[in-house]
Amino acid sequence: MKEIDYDRAEYVTNREVENDEGEKTGRVKMFSYDNEEYYYEMECPYCSNEWEDSQELGQRPWWIECPECTRSINVNRIKDAKKKEIKNRGPDADLDDVDVT
DSSP states (O other), X not given: OOOOOTXXXXXXXXXXXXXXXXXXXXXEEEEESSSSEEEEEEEOTTTOXXXXXXXXXXXXXXXXXXXXXXXXXXXXXXXXXXXXXXXXXXXXXXXXXXXXX
């Protein structure tokens, strides 16, 4: 994967990706310097294919297609996942108590 300049990066994530059954069987490492062109390394949660690429990602939700099995993989942003978990726990949820892997 292209080396990341963390001082310039606008977005960076390294986490597990779920399949349709909610099982975390894939992985994504992704970063962007301008929030338009995203560089990523992906392990497909459906067929375990691994590949690197870059592409422009516009409005969310983001979907990346596996070149091997052609399934679309949803890549949510971390802050969106955090908001969802907090919302599910109620208005008094502690931000530090939320697990967002």
